[in-house]
Structures are given as structure tokens and as C-alpha cells.
Amino acid sequence: MAAILSRVRHDTVPTTNSATTEPTWVRWLLIAVTVGFVTLFLVLPLIAIFFKAFEKGLIPYFATFKHNPAYTPTYNPADAVNSILLTLKIAAVAVPLNLVFGLAAAWAITKFQYKGKSLLVTILDLPFAISPVIAGLIFILIFSRTHGWLGRALKGEGLFSRWIQHIDENIISLKIIFAFPGIALATIFVTLPFIARELVPTMQARGRDEEHAALTLGAGGWRTFFTVTLPNVRWALFYGIILCNARAMGEFGAVAVVSGNLRGQTTTVPIFIEMLYHGYGSDVNAFALATLLALLALVTLVLKNIVEWRVAKSREA
Amino acid sequence: MSIRAFNLHKTFGNYKALDDVSIEVPEGRLVSLLGPSGSGKTTVLRILAGLEFPDRNSGGVVEFHGDDVTNVPAGKRGVGFVFQHYALFKHMTVAKNISFGLRAKPRRERPSKEAIDARVKELLELVQLDGLGNRYPSELSGGQRQRVALARAIASQPRVLLLDEPFGALDAKVRKDLRRWLRLFQEEIKITTIFVTHDQEEALELADEVVIMNNARIAQVGPPQEVYDHPASPFVIEFLGNVNRFTSGVGGPSKAKATEGKGVLYVRPHDVDIQLDESPHEYALRSKIQHIFSAGNYARVTLKRLGYEEPFEAEISRARLRELDLKVGATVSVVFRHVRLFADDRFLESDVREDGRLVEVT
Known part of the structure; x- marks a missing residue:
């Protein structure tokens, strides 16, 4: 009896269906290659960051951020704290602006039909396709006081100066490049598509029926937006926000071009890490600061997974 | 509330969805818009609801009870609309779905919380879903969702009820039960009702009058028996059952x-x-x-x-x-x-x- 049962089980539960599954060795090879690459390029560097940061113990690690008589770094730790604050401020400007832009763009792309829409969608992806350094240079080209069109025009120089007259002194003296506004602009530029990109597919899949239903039930535009549209896309929106935030805090290339590297003033965390690593501080200091960005990445990944799980759950329902 | 719409034209890009369509529905009647997909029937319904508007300068007019409502927005027409796939608010409970229209009213017209709760309870009984107010739409069957959509549409006592393929997404048995139930329901609350369907059996069984559409135009109008026995064109005779x-x-x-x-x-x-x-x-x-x-x-x-x-x-x-x-x-x-x-x-x-x-x- 037992023999029959085991045979039945053996017959009805095929281990490998050769028609639809690759041979065992191919599967193992593919898995091994993937795991190998992930370990080599993602896991090991992450471990290395923490390893290097804590290599000399806890005191040098914390001395990176706070003055400690036991271990004095070659730079002012207050500058490291300032770079963290600057990064937070930049994210605090870039993320909300992208939130507004992302919602507006996703709405414009999914809810209306008009000519040139596909062109708009393509242009929206530009920051993904363009090198961040070029993105930074664009702003130099526009706003630089020595090279930029607008920057020079504001000083009464160059090709475009004759269109600009009677400008308020405060505007002329406003510093954009090598200052906070320039860093914010560059960051906004590189993070622009993140939220819209996440919202568009969700909004497209939802269609317009629920909003039309709200409309026939007498709800106005704002009410419909806040009680119907927004709750429907909330997880996609949250997902877009955390990705946008991670990029805003971690951006190096575009910011490096417009930053000017004024210590403690225009150095964001990634910029400051690079400065520390190249001799301004020690390796320990550089990696200690890098652990913050690594933690940000880990937190982002965890949140992303939670959101994806929630989205999958709400799709089932 | 009688409905009259005439000279309706509607084009989407190069596609002509309606070509000079006029319909008239006397008060309290149950009328079916019947036609193959792409015939324009849903467009007529959406124009009546105010979700679409007739082409500009085409002379199309929609009248409710003799009042021109052509340019009145959807929310102010007093229309209950039931969507093909129900369009329930998935993140709200059944009770919140049903009370949405009441809660969306301007403050001075809005009923008190108690009055809204009482109305929801009454509606849940009417559509035979007593006690399911705290469920979410995802926890209901297709037929139950359809009835929630119906309750939500009539919660604010609209003057007109419009249904777009109301039984399209249901299986055959539920479909039959629900359409008989809808007939009784409509007779009970005596609301002027128009529903869209591509199913001739459904139209002929349920409606007082059938409006048959084809290629953006009206092919024939009449009571079910009449259009079945005296089809006016080869299209109508072929569309209304085996021939x-x-x-x-x-x-x-x-x-x-x-x-x-x-x-x-x-x-x-x-x-x-x-x-x-x-x-x-x-x-x-x-x-x-x-x-x-x-x-x-x-x-x-x-x-x-x-x-x-x-x-x-x-x-x-x-x-x-x-x-x-x-x-x-x-x-x-x-x-x-x-x-x-x-x-x-x-x-x-x-x-x-x-x-x-x-x-x-x-």
C-alpha cells in the first residue's frame, strides 16, 4: 500500500518538466552567476563600507561628526554635520517640488488626450538618459556669473543683457551657482522623473471610472482628488517619494559641478565624502560618513519591499 | 423626470461616435439602449449623464423635464450612474461608498451624520445587503458589488438612473436573477431609467422600450414585442436573435x-x-x-x-x-x-x- 502511494506521489509530482524548465545544470549556473555578481558588486562593497568605517573602533567613527579630544580629525567635524544638514535641506526642497510636479505630470499624461503627449513622456525621461555632469553643466551655462547666459545678462553683460533692464539689486546679487539654489536645481533636475514614472502606470491601470463616479455623485475636483484619486495611488506615490529621496540625498555628479566645494557651505554628504577620501580627512572619516548613505539605501530598500508587498496585496483585492 | 435629447453628434478624433441621434424617454419608463459594441450606445448614456458633451456647434441638446441641461456639469444633473465595472471606491467600505454622494453635498444641503447613517441602512435593505455596510468591495461577489453600485447611485435620490452594461460582468445565473430584481426595483421606486446593453435578450425582457443603435445612428425604436415582430431593417432582424x-x-x-x-x-x-x-x-x-x-x-x-x-x-x-x-x-x-x-x-x-x-x- 505504502509502495503504491509513494509511486502515485512520484508520478503526479514531476520534479523537472523538461519541456518548460531548463536542465538542472543550466539553472544552477544561472543562479550561481547571479549570486556571484550580486555578492561581488553589491554585498561586498556594502560590507566594506561598514568594515572600513569601524576599522579603528568607535571613537574615530564618532569623531567624524563630533569633536572628540581623544581623536582629532584633520578637518572641522562641524563641516561634516553641516553637509548632512545641507543634504537634508536639499531633499526637503527637491522632494516636495517633485511631488507636486510628479502628480501634475502623471495627471496630465494619464487623464487627457492631446497632441505631443508621447513627446512629453519621452522628454520626462531625459534626466535618466543624460549624464548627471551634463545636467550640472546646463545650469552653469545658464546661471554662471562668468559664463552663463542669464547670469551674465543680469550683470548687464553678454548677448541677452538688452532684454533685461531695471532688475532689482537683490536679484542681481542672488548667487545660484556654487550656492544652495544651484545644488537644489541640479538635484531637482536629476530626480524629476522619479515620482511621475511611478504614478503613470498606476493611474493608467486605474482608469477614470472611479473619478467619473465621484463626479456624477456631485463631488468637486478637489474632493475627488483627495478622496478618490490620491488614495488609489498612495502606495505608488510613496514608492516614488522614497526613490526620489534616495536619489536626492545621494546625487554626486550633477551636484559636484555646481557645488563649488565650499566646505560646510555647499558640500552635500556625497561631495564631502569625496573630499574626505581625497586627503581632506582620513579613510575612516570618509567611510564613516558613507555609512549614513548606505543606511539610507538599506532603509529605502526595506520601505520599497514593504510598499511592493502592500501594492501586491491591494492588487489581489 | 422625462428625458429628451436631440441632434446629438459626437466625434472622437476622426471617429464618429454619434451621428444625429435623438431619443425621448417619458417619465418613469425603463428604456434600453441596445446595439453592438461601437454602435454609440454608451456615448449616448455618457452625454445624458454629463460625462461627455455633444460636439460643439452641432446643435445637440439634452433636456431633463423640459429644462435644457446640455451644459450642466454631471454633479448637478441629479443623475445616478452605474458603471459597467461598478467603479466602486475600493478603499472605502460599502457604507462609505453608498454615502459618498450625501457626504459630498455642500455643507448647508448635507444631511446630519445620523440622517446619512439611516439612509445608508435603508438603502442596504433596499438592495438586500443588510449588515454588509462595513465590508470592503473586494470582499463582495460580483452581484453584490453591482447592487452596492446601484445603492450608491440612488442614495441622493436622483431624478434619472443610467446604467452602462449593468450585468455585463456577471455570470449567466446571477445576471438573470439580478435583471428581474432590477425590473421590480425600478417599478417600486419609479425612477426614469436608461440602461445600455449589447444583449438583445436582456433588452427585450427588461425594457418598456428598446432603442436599437448601429453605426452611430438609431436603427429602430419601439416596445420589445414591436421591434422583434416588425424589425425595420436587415440589421435589426439579424441583431435580434437567430434568423x-x-x-x-x-x-x-x-x-x-x-x-x-x-x-x-x-x-x-x-x-x-x-x-x-x-x-x-x-x-x-x-x-x-x-x-x-x-x-x-x-x-x-x-x-x-x-x-x-x-x-x-x-x-x-x-x-x-x-x-x-x-x-x-x-x-x-x-x-x-x-x-x-x-x-x-x-x-x-x-x-x-x-x-x-x-x-x-x-
Whole structure:
């Protein structure tokens, strides 16, 4: 009896269906290659960051951020704290602006039909396709006081100066490049598509029926937006926000071009890490600061997974 | 609340969705907009609801109870709309869904919280969903969701109820139950109702009046019995159920002979009679039985006229089938009880003479 049962089980539960599954060795090879690459390029560097940061113990690690008589770094730790604050401020400007832009763009792309829409969608992806350094240079080209069109025009120089007259002194003296506004602009530029990109597919899949239903039930535009549209896309929106935030805090290339590297003033965390690593501080200091960005990445990944799980759950329902 | 809409034109890009459509629905009636997909029926419904507007400067007008509402936005028309896929708010409970319209009212018109709760309870009873107010739409069956959508649509006591393919997404059994329930429900609250469907059986069973649409135009309007018995065009007769189509070898009474152009003769399968005697009269069609399908209330017999290739179908009672003792391959005589003859899409004749005389269609 037992023999029959085991045979039945053996017959009805095929281990490998050769028609639809690759041979065992191919599967193992593919898995091994993937795991190998992930370990080599993602896991090991992450471990290395923490390893290097804590290599000399806890005191040098914390001395990176706070003055400690036991271990004095070659730079002012207050500058490291300032770079963290600057990064937070930049994210605090870039993320909300992208939130507004992302919602507006996703709405414009999914809810209306008009000519040139596909062109708009393509242009929206530009920051993904363009090198961040070029993105930074664009702003130099526009706003630089020595090279930029607008920057020079504001000083009464160059090709475009004759269109600009009677400008308020405060505007002329406003510093954009090598200052906070320039860093914010560059960051906004590189993070622009993140939220819209996440919202568009969700909004497209939802269609317009629920909003039309709200409309026939007498709800106005704002009410419909806040009680119907927004709750429907909330997880996609949250997902877009955390990705946008991670990029805003971690951006190096575009910011490096417009930053000017004024210590403690225009150095964001990634910029400051690079400065520390190249001799301004020690390796320990550089990696200690890098652990913050690594933690940000880990937190982002965890949140992303939670959101994806929630989205999958709400799709089932 | 009576509805009148006339000269409706609607184009989407290059696509003409409505081409001069006018309809009229007296107060309290249940009217069906019937047509194949792409015929424009949903567009008519959405224009009545204010979710679409007629083409600008095309002269299209929508009137509710004699008032021009063409440019009144959807939320102010007092219309309840039930969407094909219900469009329930997935993140709200059933009770919140139903009370949405009441809660969206401007502050001075908004009922108190107690009044809203009482209304929700009353509506849940009306649509037979008592006690399910705290469920989410995802926890309900298709039929239950449909009834929530209905309750939500009528919560603010609209003057008009519009339903877009209300039973389209349900399985056959639930569909039948729910449409009978809707009929009783509509009679009870006596609300002017228009529903869109592509299912002729549904339209004919449920509606007081059927508006048949085809290619952005109205093909025919009338009570179910009338449109079924007196279809105005080949499209209507073909759309309203099974029909045999003959383009040669048969004809209506003699008048057809004189007409020019292409004649087409239609016979419903239940108007085809099969007889065993060699020739009941001169013009009976000698035909050979191809196939007999006898599972169901009626037996369907597929035949071919001698000398012709196109098959046609007869529907006879199972008692009649037994009585005739029909066998596949046997040759029988076929007589039509009632025919419709069209020439160039125009209706010509419908009756068969006493002697069953048929003439050639050229």
C-alpha cells in the first residue's frame, strides 16, 4: 500500500518538466552567476563600507561628526554635520517640488488626450538618459556669473543683457551657482522623473471610472482628488517619494559641478565624502560618513519591499 | 423626470461616435439602449449623464423635464450612474461608498451624520445587503458589488438612473436573477431609467422600450414585442436573435418580383415548419436534414435546400420532432409561416400567402 502511494506521489509530482524548465545544470549556473555578481558588486562593497568605517573602533567613527579630544580629525567635524544638514535641506526642497510636479505630470499624461503627449513622456525621461555632469553643466551655462547666459545678462553683460533692464539689486546679487539654489536645481533636475514614472502606470491601470463616479455623485475636483484619486495611488506615490529621496540625498555628479566645494557651505554628504577620501580627512572619516548613505539605501530598500508587498496585496483585492 | 435629447453628434478624433441621434424617454419608463459594441450606445448614456458633451456647434441638446441641461456639469444633473465595472471606491467600505454622494453635498444641503447613517441602512435593505455596510468591495461577489453600485447611485435620490452594461460582468445565473430584481426595483421606486446593453435578450425582457443603435445612428425604436415582430431593417432582424437569411431561390409574395436591386429574405427558425408529405403545396422547399440538435426545450434542425449549399435552421418542439420521427439525411418539405423581405435594406413584405407561394428573388 505504502509502495503504491509513494509511486502515485512520484508520478503526479514531476520534479523537472523538461519541456518548460531548463536542465538542472543550466539553472544552477544561472543562479550561481547571479549570486556571484550580486555578492561581488553589491554585498561586498556594502560590507566594506561598514568594515572600513569601524576599522579603528568607535571613537574615530564618532569623531567624524563630533569633536572628540581623544581623536582629532584633520578637518572641522562641524563641516561634516553641516553637509548632512545641507543634504537634508536639499531633499526637503527637491522632494516636495517633485511631488507636486510628479502628480501634475502623471495627471496630465494619464487623464487627457492631446497632441505631443508621447513627446512629453519621452522628454520626462531625459534626466535618466543624460549624464548627471551634463545636467550640472546646463545650469552653469545658464546661471554662471562668468559664463552663463542669464547670469551674465543680469550683470548687464553678454548677448541677452538688452532684454533685461531695471532688475532689482537683490536679484542681481542672488548667487545660484556654487550656492544652495544651484545644488537644489541640479538635484531637482536629476530626480524629476522619479515620482511621475511611478504614478503613470498606476493611474493608467486605474482608469477614470472611479473619478467619473465621484463626479456624477456631485463631488468637486478637489474632493475627488483627495478622496478618490490620491488614495488609489498612495502606495505608488510613496514608492516614488522614497526613490526620489534616495536619489536626492545621494546625487554626486550633477551636484559636484555646481557645488563649488565650499566646505560646510555647499558640500552635500556625497561631495564631502569625496573630499574626505581625497586627503581632506582620513579613510575612516570618509567611510564613516558613507555609512549614513548606505543606511539610507538599506532603509529605502526595506520601505520599497514593504510598499511592493502592500501594492501586491491591494492588487489581489 | 422625462428625458429628451436631440441632434446629438459626437466625434472622437476622426471617429464618429454619434451621428444625429435623438431619443425621448417619458417619465418613469425603463428604456434600453441596445446595439453592438461601437454602435454609440454608451456615448449616448455618457452625454445624458454629463460625462461627455455633444460636439460643439452641432446643435445637440439634452433636456431633463423640459429644462435644457446640455451644459450642466454631471454633479448637478441629479443623475445616478452605474458603471459597467461598478467603479466602486475600493478603499472605502460599502457604507462609505453608498454615502459618498450625501457626504459630498455642500455643507448647508448635507444631511446630519445620523440622517446619512439611516439612509445608508435603508438603502442596504433596499438592495438586500443588510449588515454588509462595513465590508470592503473586494470582499463582495460580483452581484453584490453591482447592487452596492446601484445603492450608491440612488442614495441622493436622483431624478434619472443610467446604467452602462449593468450585468455585463456577471455570470449567466446571477445576471438573470439580478435583471428581474432590477425590473421590480425600478417599478417600486419609479425612477426614469436608461440602461445600455449589447444583449438583445436582456433588452427585450427588461425594457418598456428598446432603442436599437448601429453605426452611430438609431436603427429602430419601439416596445420589445414591436421591434422583434416588425424589425425595420436587415440589421435589426439579424441583431435580434437567430434568423435564416436567403439571398436566392426564395422570395416573398409576388410584389418582390417587380423590385430591382438585391432582395434578402429572412425567416426566424421558429417560423420554419417541417412537413413530411411530398409536397404540401407547389412552392414548399424540398430540403435535406443535415443535423439534429435536440438537447434543450426546442430541437434545432439544420437543413439544406436541394440544389443549394447554404444551410438554414428550423426550431421545432421536441414533441413535433418525435411525431415527425426525423432522421439525418431524410428529405422533407419546408414551409415558412412568417417571412420578412428586404430589398436594398428597405422592407417590402412580411406575409406568406395562403398557398405558401414563394417567388424568385433576383
